[in-house]
Amino acid sequence: MRKGGFFPDEFTLGSVLRGCAGLKDAISGVQIHADVAKLGFKSDICVGSSLGHMYMNCGLLDEGERVMKELPIRNVVSCNTVIAGRVQNGDPEGGLRYFHLMKQIGLYPDGITFTSVLSACSELATLGSGQQLHGQVVKNGVVSEMAVRSSLVKMYSKSGCLTYAERVFHEEEDGFEVDLVIWSSMIAAYGFHGCGKEAIELFEKMSVNGFEPNDVTFLSLLYACSHSGLREKGEQYFNEMREVYRLEPKLEHYTCMVDLLGRSGHLEEAEDLVNSDMPMDPDVVVWKTLLSCCKVHKNAEMAERIARRILELDPHDSAAHVLLSQVHADSDRWGDVLDVRSGMKEKKVRKEPGMSWVEVKNKVHQFRMGDTSHPEYKRIEEYYRGELTRKMKEHGYVCDITTVFHDMEDEEKESSLSVHSEKLAVAFAILVTPPTGPAIRVMKNLRMCTDCHVAMKLISKITGREIVVRDVTRFHNFSDGDCSCGDYW
DNA sequence: TTAGGGTTAG
Numbered sequence: 001m002r003k004g005g006f007f008p009d010e011f012t013l014g015s016v017l018r019g020c021a022g023l024k025d026a027i028s029g030v031q032i033h034a035d036v037a038k039l040g041f042k043s044d045i046c047v048g049s050s051l052g053h054m055y056m057n058c059g060l061l062d063e064g065e066r067v068m069k070e071l072p073i074r075n076v077v078s079c080n081t082v083i084a085g086r087v088q089n090g091d092p093e094g095g096l097r098y099f100h101l102m103k104q105i106g107l108y109p110d111g112i113t114f115t116s117v118l119s120a121c122s123e124l125a126t127l128g129s130g131q132q133l134h135g136q137v138v139k140n141g142v143v144s145e146m147a148v149r150s151s152l153v154k155m156y157s158k159s160g161c162l163t164y165a166e167r168v169f170h171e172e173e174d175g176f177e178v179d180l181v182i183w184s185s186m187i188a189a190y191g192f193h194g195c196g197k198e199a200i201e202l203f204e205k206m207s208v209n210g211f212e213p214n215d216v217t218f219l220s221l222l223y224a225c226s227h228s229g230l231r232e233k234g235e236q237y238f239n240e241m242r243e244v245y246r247l248e249p250k251l252e253h254y255t256c257m258v259d260l261l262g263r264s265g266h267l268e269e270a271e272d273l274v275n276s277d278m279p280m281d282p283d284v285v286v287w288k289t290l291l292s293c294c295k296v297h298k299n300a301e302m303a304e305r306i307a308r309r310i311l312e313l314d315p316h317d318s319a320a321h322v323l324l325s326q327v328h329a330d331s332d333r334w335g336d337v338l339d340v341r342s343g344m345k346e347k348k349v350r351k352e353p354g355m356s357w358v359e360v361k362n363k364v365h366q367f368r369m370g371d372t373s374h375p376e377y378k379r380i381e382e383y384y385r386g387e388l389t390r391k392m393k394e395h396g397y398v399c400d401i402t403t404v405f406h407d408m409e410d411e412e413k414e415s416s417l418s419v420h421s422e423k424l425a426v427a428f429a430i431l432v433t434p435p436t437g438p439a440i441r442v443m444k445n446l447r448m449c450t451d452c453h454v455a456m457k458l459i460s461k462i463t464g465r466e467i468v469v470r471d472v473t474r475f476h477n478f479s480d481g482d483c484s485c486g487d488y489w
Numbered sequence: 490t491t492a493g494g495g496t497t498a499g
Contacts, residue, residue, distance in 0.1 A: 014491030049492035080493040088494095112494040119495080147495035154496070184496040216497045223498060252498040259498075285499045292499085319499095473499075 008035065010044050017050035026058035033067075045071055049078045056085025061094065074102075076110055084116040092120035096129070111142040118151035125443040125470055127159040128362045144176055150185045157189035160441045160468040160475060165189045180211050188220035193475045194485045196228025203237075215247055222253060226260035227474055229488045234260040254278050255286050262293025263488075267302055284313050291320060292447075295327050300336075303327040316349050355445045356421035358429050365428060367421040376428060384419060384427040392458045400451035420452050422469060430463055439466035447471050448489075457481050 001008065008016070013036055020029040033051055041047045048071040055064030064085055068078055079102040087095035099117045102109065109117075114137050121130035134152060142148050149168055156165035169186045183206045190199035203221050206213070213221075218241045225234030238257055241247050249257075254273065261270035270290055274282050287310045294303035303324055310320040321344050328336040344350070354369045367374060374380065389397070422444050429440040448456075448471045460467050461481035469476045477484035 009491085011491040016491095018491080044491085046492045051492090053492065075492095077493050082493090084493055110494095115494040145495090150495040152495095179495095181496045186496090188496060214496090219497045226498090250498090255498045257498095283499095289499055 008039065010041050010047050013039070013041055013047050014050045017047070017054045021050070021054040021057040024058045026055065026060060029054040029058060042070070043072050045073060045075065045078060049081045052078070053081050053085060056082070056089055059089055061086060061089055061091055065098075074105065074107065076102075076107055076113065079107055080110075080112050080116065083113060087116050087120045087123070092123045095120045109136070109140065111145040111148050114140070114142060115147045115151045118148070118155045122151070122155045122158040124364070125159045125357070125441065126359055126364060127156075127161060127441065128359060130155045130159055143171075146177060146179050146182060149176065150182045153182065153185045153189060157185075157192055158470065160439070160470060160477075162189060162193045162195070180214060180217065183211055184214075184217040184220055187217060187224065191220055191224030191227055191474075193477070194228055194489075196224045196230045196233070199224035199228075200230070200233060213245060213247075215250060215253070218245075218247065218249075219252055219256060222256040222260065226256055226263060227485075227489065229264055229486075231260055231264040231266070251278075251280055251283065251286070254280075254282075255289055258286055259289050259293070262290055263296065265297055267293060267297060267299055271302065271306075284310055284317065287313070288317075288319060288323070291323050295323050295330070298327065298330045300327050300331045300333060316347060318344075318349050318352055321349055322351050352446065354421045356425040357443045358425040359441060360429055360432055365425070367424040367428070369419070369421050374424075374428070376431070377424075380424055380428045380431065381419065383431055384423055388427060388430075388459065388462070391462045392455060395458050395461065397454065397458055400449075400454065420449065422448065422452050423455060426456065426459060426467055430459075430465060435464065437465070439468050441468045441470075443470045445472065447473060448476060453483065453487075453489075457483055 001012070013032060017029065017032055020026070020032060036042060036047055036051060048067060052064040052068040055067060065082055068074075068082055071078065079098065083095045083098050083102070086092070086098060096117060099109065099113065102113070114133060118130065118133055121133065137143050137148055137152070149171065152168045153165045156162070156168060165186065169182065183202070187199045187202050187206075190196070190202065199221060203213070203217070218237065221237055222234055225231070225237065234257070238249065238253070241249060241253070258270045258273055261273065267290075270293060274286055274290065287306055291303060291306045291310065294306060307320050307324040310317055321340055325337050325340040328334070328340065356367045358365050365374065422442050425442045426440055429442075433440070448469060453476065456467055456469065456476065456478045458481065459465070460478035467478040469478070474489065475484070476489070
């Protein structure tokens with residue numbers, strides 16, 4: 001177009017910026033930015049928003065917000081651009097901050113605004129703020145929007161309130177429309193809470209209601225089967241996906257199948273699936289899925305083999321090192337454990353530190369393994385190591401040291417402090433809330449370890465409290481000595 | 490003819 005001697009106008013620039021955003025191509029985006037300035041479209045709100053969106057989608061959050069700030073006016077769309085840009089690119093708190101700013105300057109949020117801020121709450125698992133937003137959604141008259149309601153389902157589900165998610169979903173009975181995305185989000189919600197049977201029932205009901213599943217629906221369904229130990233059902237649906245619905249499984253679906261087979265103990269079948277049945281090259285994620293199955297089923301030999309594959313693809317993968325060392329520890333191969341650890345030290349690979357968050361009285365408290373900076377730390381540690389541990393031992397608790405992974409730089413200091421973050425978070429919540437209080441909801445950045453899982457079951461029994469832990473992959477709902485996952489995770 | 494949003498493996 002330019003070679004032909006034509007000048008781009010605001011429409012051309014907006015379209016091409018959208019392309020850069022989709023490609024996450026900031027290099028071309030910057031060039032277009034220069035054209036925008038040269039051609040005098042710097043103050044155009046549509047072009048400016050496209051620019052802002054492009055920067056934010058490329059991960060340049062502050063640059064994007066700066067561009068938007070320089071526009072002569074702000075409107076709902078430009079604010080939504082900043083909010084969604086932050087939420088979708090790793091800064092949900094920033095998205096919520098901008099939402100409050102938007103209201104302060106007198107702009108009214110619309111349905112799109114709410115889908116973004118609800119998504120921020122899903123990520124942060126801040127049920128309190130999510131519920132407040134639900135109220136505003138109703139007041140602003142956007143509850144009937146389907147995108148808003150699927151965000152509500154997800155927010156409640158990821159905040160640990162499956163029943164509230166169900167309630168929003170069943171509002172269809174009050175005359176609200178439903179679509180495939182709402183169905184899929186409810187199926188995903190059941191999976192995340194370990195309710196595989198319910199996920200399957202809903203899937204069947206969805207088909208009866210005339211909705212054709214897409215690849216996302218299947219991913220959620222396979223995930224639900226995998227996390228509930230429904231191996232045969234999972235295989236059946238995986239086949240149906242291809243044969244009945246003519247959907248080609250993607251790498252993600254294969255990853256789910258590897259998890260389904262491996263988790264249920266069929267490690268060789270899972271390995272065969274990766275090595276021979278998959279039409280695409282496996283990525284690190286597939287191998288790591290298989291490796292964590294090796295850990296669950298204590299297969300050190302396969303773990304070695306798989307870990308080597310991962311380290312060929314990424315020699316600095318921290319999770320692969322940690323998993324491998326844990327598999328060795330499980331088999332009492334302490335020499336191998338030391339080898340893995342010294343390898344990590346050489347390559348300067350460090351374990352990702354475990355962190356947990358708990359919301360008490362609308363305030364989020366953060367705990368990190370080995371970090372004593374919480375103002376109540378001393379009291380929490382005393383309570384956990386003293387009274388609580390004593391009572392747990394009376395119920396037969398024995399600390400499972402195979403899961404302890406000392407920080408290598410500061411091993412001695414760590415071992416004296418190494419109480420996992422979720423234990424601290426729960427102990428804190430018990431101390432500062434009444435014994436008859438609502439469920440304690442904790443979010444964690446890694447997968448829960450077996451020792452914490454045993455401990456949580458006992459703590460729920462001893463204190464009579466319901467404890468809900470969201471780890472990176474799913475929910476564990478502890479009550480009266482048992483967990484909703486049925487020890488299958 | 491240009492700007493923003495929902496479900497998704499590990």
